[in-house]
Amino acid sequence: MKKSHLIGIAIIAIAIGLLLSLSGDVSTYSTFSQAMKSGERVKLVGQLMKDKPVEYDPAIDPNKFSFHIKDSKGVPGRVTLLTEKPQEFERSESIVLTGAMEGDVFVATEMLMKCPSKYKDEEIIIRSKSKQI
Amino acid sequence: MEEIQYIGEHLLPGQIGRLAILISFVTSILATVSYFLATQRRDTDEYEGWRRIARSAFVLHGISIFVVIGTIFYVMIQQYFEYYYAYSHVSEDLPFKYIASAFWEGQEGSFLLWMFWHIILGFILMRTAKEWEAPVMAVLSTIQLFISSMIQGLHIGFGDWVYKLGSNPLLLLRDTMDIPIFANADYLSLVTGTGLNPLLQNYWMTIHPPTLFLGFASTAIPFCYAIAGLWTGQHKAWLKPVLPWALFSGGILGTGILMGGAWAYEALSFGGYWAWDPVENMSLVPWLFLLAGIHTNLIAKITGHSIKSSYLFYLLTFVFIVYSTFLTRSGVLGDTSVHAFTEMGLENQLLVFLLFFVFLSIGSYLWGSRDVPVPEREEATGSKEFWMFIGSLVFLFSAALITISSSLPVYNKIVELFDPTYEGSVIKDPVEHYNKYQLWIGIFIGLFSGLSQYLRFRESNFSKHGKKFLLHLGIATVISGVLTFLASIWIDARAWQYKLLLFSGIFTVITNLDYLISFTRANLKTAASSVSHIGFGLMIVGILASGLNKKWISNNEFAQQGLIKGFSQEQYKKNVVLIKGEPLFMNGYEVTYVKDSIWENYRQFQVNYKQKDEAGNITEEFDLYPNVLYERKENKIAAVNPSTQHYWDRDIFTHIATLPLSETDKEYAKTLEDSLNYVTHYMNVGDTLRQKDYILILEEMKEGATHKDYDSQPNDLSYGARFVVYPKKINARFEVQPVMALRKTLLYTFSESIPKLGMKIKFPNEALDELFVPESELGYESFTMEKGQTVDYQDYKIRFDNFNVEAEHSAYEREPGDVVVGAEMTIFDQQGVEVGKAAPLYLIRGNQPFNFKDELFDLGLHFRFVKINPNSEEVEILIGRKSAEKRRVPIAIANDVPRSDWIVLEAILFPGINFVWTGTIMMMVGLFMGMFARRGRRE
Structure with a gap:
């Protein structure tokens, strides 16, 4: 057998092995009920509920930020994020959280927000020079 | 219309x-x-x-x-x-x-x-x-x-x-x-x-995109040569002219990617240089293909093997540049990347761009590679080329793995097209996921690049050089082993995989160093490869040191105890609150938020770091200046810029995570100010006011006062009241000076506060009438006096003491040609006790007489020096007073004010980060050296 064939076989074997192990790192976005059931660290996607309180008081704890979201099934739930409150949080369209359920609160350590681009909305900035002075 | x-x-x-x-x-x-x-x-x-x-x-x-x-x-x-x-x-x-x-x-x-x-x-x-x-x-x-x-x-x-x-x-x-x-x-x-x-x-945005795009553009040249080779069937001739282009491209594209990492680290608040974000990944993948291509190109040039691989790798390089363009610009990455570009409706066009070059590559390859010559003899396992080829395959694996994982959103999109109910899947922990696999890539690259340097090109008879090979290899392995042991004391590499990676990084540094010294004999071409590989090894050491030993300094256990019970994720808590002027001990550093200063929409914070030995002596001290950029009109934060202290062996990175809401939201600040309960007190100079927590003394009323928020202009009128405050509970002394300023018809009040006492002090609006008395209400009387003469004015006796040609006045700025003289006066009460001094000013500027009045604020006396008789040395002084009553200034004080003099800080220690920069820069330098070495050899 030629060496190049051996190398080829080895490559294919490694590739299959890697692809199989790759799938273990992948999951679908979870919901509150699934996160509750599994108890594991999951990714949760949802939308901010703007009518519910958003609590952040850095003077008490700069690493505790609470709010409510609706998950992809529309089920509301409470979230505590263990970081500072990011800028433009209220503008977010959708939120992706990484964390686990702790009681009935989803405690997250990471968050990614999708915000509408600042310059996308078609509004025009009018000069705000006051004419009175 | x-x-x-x-x-x-x-x-x-x-x-x-x-x-x-x-x-x-x-x-x-x-x-x-x-x-x-x-x-x-x-x-x-x-x-x-x-x-x-x-x-x-x-x-x-x-x-x-x-x-x-x-x-x-x-x-x-x-x-x-x-x-x-x-x-x-x-x-x-x-x-x-x-x-x-x-x-x-x-x-x-x-x-x-x-x-x-x-x-x-x-x-x-x-x-x-x-x-x-x-x-x-x-x-x-x-x-x-x-x-x-x-x-x-x-x-x-x-x-x-x-x-x-x-x-x-x-x-x-x-x-x-x-x-x-x-x-x-x-x-x-x-x-x-x-x-x-x-x-x-910031300046990164000025230098990073042109470099990266030159990198992108330069990958097209090896691609063009590859197509040209397949097209014209000159499968050997293209290998030589393409090589300097490929090396140039590798160097420039690498530099571009490196700059992106440096930007993220230096100027953005990501707290790192690489995050395995899809956009970052997809700029790395073409570079990996290009490196693989450079290696096979070298092999092909020498032995005639690997011509097909060289074609393939160069084709892949550019195709993946286009693929990366497609991913970042089409919006398909959506919420998996922080670099998301806005969609512009170019998706289809970008897709056509991509597909055209995919099919062009596949077509050319299939059509052109049929008649690629393949040497009869197989590559010997003991030859350098064999191991270089295996190394290229490792690059291929690395690139393929990154591509598959980063393309998950694309896969989701495609499945969604056929099955709208399909829920997209995501990688649970991207950083961990990528590190897990790329760790092995690093290990193999390190070992192969170390090992293969000792092997020789076109080696057929291994045993002839085997002895020398084994000797060098043995020594290098021993040295690397010792160094790995030493380094693992410094670097917190617990898992054996990390130890192995550390070894392979050090191993390639040692072997390439040895090769550089023992074998290259001033040959630029071979030296270039050593420099690159040493760089790779150093980078590995740096990545391990800064990644594994990365430590949050801003992690104050006392402040956060028991807030979330039984939760094992304390390490994710990265921020602390720092109150201005109050030092906080955290992980060996005494950190103090010293002050902040605002310049237009830019606000800079001074944060002081101290390390002390056991005796309390300062062993190390430095200041960092993180800053925030406010949006133009609104009082909102637009950007946060970190500040980093660099040492040769570590960095201390600091940025502002959050500011008090009253500092970032004007609306909120106004509501807060309105909710304060200001009480007005009437005071004269020397009066004392007792409050619940402190005593307040009005020391002085100052004309032409200054305040940190006040930019004075030439014709402004302003007053400041200087107070001294003694807290009852703590042994301290504070000074505050609220200011009121009048600019034409606009009135400004500048408040002062002592956050520690929760107090805020300012002039209320009614202070206007009391401070800025119109001249017409003063009822000036004229007195002609000579030196030493005393006159009676209401309850006071006023004596003209002397002339002073060097007199100064808060509103007067000396100009050349001025003739200026002050009249020094002393004021006594009826008992003959001195109660004050005044010095009004008389000025002749350009044949015009002017005068500057002086005011004894507490007595309410105003003096004007209006005329001087040079012969008799007599002066005319106007003296005025609004009323004979004692002066009382209204002062508004609020207590129980919420504090807003704090910042939320994130501070991270990065040990060995300079190994990353030195290593990556050396890799690029090596590539450029290779390019120059080969450029000169073109006929």
């Missing part, structure tokens, strides 16, 4: 630019076709003719792209907001130095930048490529054809079906938006630009 005649528009640059855009497209087609024909008829008489046409077309194409870029810059510099591109990327207050950044912030601008580099490289190729010019330039022109279609903005219609080809950067604002403002013929006087995103307003 009636056509509106708009006022003040500049339409000429747009017309020139749009024409140039069209010309650039047409000429790119012409260049493609004629270079294609020149290649096809390269052995006939027609070759010269077609090449001449092609050259002119490409030069014309280049010139028209330069004109387009020039016009866009022109309308941006002139701030012609009638152009959409100027409107959306420039603003009136954008500093000139960011014009270039604003240009390539937009998609169209970055396409133009990309094309610009292709043109420059194309011009070089026309001069140097000789017989390769026609096929190589044919491919390059095709690439230009596709990219220039992205900026056309042409509407192509067949019946009802209209397709918009590209997005034209020189459209007018009123053609891109449909809003009522354009009914106004003078709309331009109302419009101003939206400007450059403040996050991008």
Whole structure:
């Protein structure tokens, strides 16, 4: 057998092995009920509920930020994020959280927000020079 | 509808630019076709003719792209907001130095930048490529054809079906938006630009994109050569001219990626240099393919093996550049990347761009590689080439793994097309996921690149050199083992995989160093490879040191105890609250938020770090200056910039995570101020006021006072009240000076606060009448006095003591030619006790007499020095007083004020980060050295 064939076989074997192990790192976005059931660290996607309180008081704890979201099934739930409150949080369209359920609160350590681009909305900035002075 | 005649528009640059855009497209087609024909008829008489046409077309194409870029810059510099591109990327207050950044912030601008580099490289190729010019330039022109279609903005219609080809950067604002403002013929006087995103307003945005795009553009050249080789069937001849281009591209693309990492680390608050974000990954993948290609190219040049692999790798490099362009610009990455670009409706066009080059590559490869010569003899396992080839395969694996994982959103999109109910899947922990696999890539690359340096090219008889090989290898292994052991004391590498990676990094440094010293004998070509591989090893050591030993200094256990019970994720808590002036001990550092200063919309914080030995002596001290950038009009934070203290062996990184809401939200600050309960007290100089927690004494009333928020102007009138405050519970002394200033008819009050006592103090509005008494209400009386004379005025006796030619006055600024004299007066009460001194000023400037009054604030006495008789030395003094009653100044004090003098800080220690930078820079230097070594050898 030629060496190049051996190398080829080895490559294919490694590739299959890697692809199989790759799938273990992948999951679908979870919901509150699934996160509750599994108890594991999951990714949760949802939308901010703007009518519910958003609590952040850095003077008490700069690493505790609470709010409510609706998950992809529309089920509301409470979230505590263990970081500072990011800028433009209220503008977010959708939120992706990484964390686990702790009681009935989803405690997250990471968050990614999708915000509408600042310059996308078609509004025009009018000069705000006051004419009175 | 009636056509509106708009006022003040500049339409000429747009017309020139749009024409140039069209010309650039047409000429790119012409260049493609004629270079294609020149290649096809390269052995006939027609070759010269077609090449001449092609050259002119490409030069014309280049010139028209330069004109387009020039016009866009022109309308941006002139701030012609009638152009959409100027409107959306420039603003009136954008500093000139960011014009270039604003240009390539937009998609169209970055396409133009990309094309610009292709043109420059194309011009070089026309001069140097000789017989390769026609096929190589044919491919390059095709690439230009596709990219220039992205900026056309042409509407192509067949019946009802209209397709918009590209997005034209020189459209007018009123053609891109449909809003009522354009009914106004003078709309331009109302419009101003939206400007450059403040996050991008730094010098990295000036240097990173041009470098990265030169990197992107340069990968096209090996690709063009590969296609050219397959096309013309000269499978060996292309290997030599392509190599310097590939090395150049590797160096530049690598530098571009490196700059991105340095930007993230230095100027953004990501707290790291690499995050395995899809956009970052997809710029790394082409570079990995390119490195694999360079290695197989070297093998192929020497042995004739691996020609097919070289084709494949160079083709993949550029295809993946286009794929990465597609991913980042089409919006398909969506919420998996922080670098998400906005969608522009170019998705389909980008897809066509990608698919064309995918099929071109596959087609050329299948068609052209049939007759690639393969040497009879197989590569010996003991030869250098064999292990270089295995190394290239490791690169291939690395790139493939990253691509598969990063492409998950694409896979989701495709499945969704067929099954709308499909829920997309994501990688749970991206950083961990990528590290897990790339760790092994690092180990193999380190070991192979170390091992193979001792092997020899084209080695057939291994046993002849085996002894020497084993000797060097043995020594290097022992040294590396010892160093790994030492390093693992410093680096917290617990897992054996990390120890192995550390070993392989150190191993490649040692072996390549040995090789550099023992074998290269001042040969630039071989030295280049050693330098690159040493760089790789150092980078590995740096990644491990800074990654595994990365430590949050801002992690105060006392402050956070028991807030979330039983939760094991304490390490995720990265921030602490720092109160101004109050030191906090955290992880060996005493950290103090010293002060902050505001300059326009830029606010800088001074944070002091101290380390002390056991005796309490300061062993190390430094200040860091993290800052925030507020949005232009609103009081909102637009960007946060970190500040880093660099040492040779570690960095201390600091940034502001959050500010109090009252400091970031004007609305909230106003509500807060309104909710304060101010109580007005009436005080005179020397009075004492007792409050619950402190005693307050009015020490002095100052005319022409200063305050940190107050920029005084020449004709302002201002008063400050200097208070001394003694807290009851703690042993301290504070001074505050609230200020009231009158500028023509505008009244300003500047408050002061002592956050520690929760108190805030200011002049209430009614203080206006008490402080700024109109001259007409003073009832001046005139007195003519000579030196030493005393006069009676109401309850006081006033004596004129002396002249003073050096007298000063808070409102007076000396100019050359001034004749100035002060009258020194002493005021006594009825008992003859001195109660004050005054010194009004008399001035002659340019034959005009002026005078500056003096005021004894607590007595309410005003003095004016209006005349002087030089012969008799008599002076005329006006003395006035509003009323005979004792003066009382209203002062408003609020207690229980919420504190706003704190910051939320994140501080991270990065040990060994300089190994990462040194290592990566050495890798690039090695690539460039290789390029220069080979450039000179071209015949």
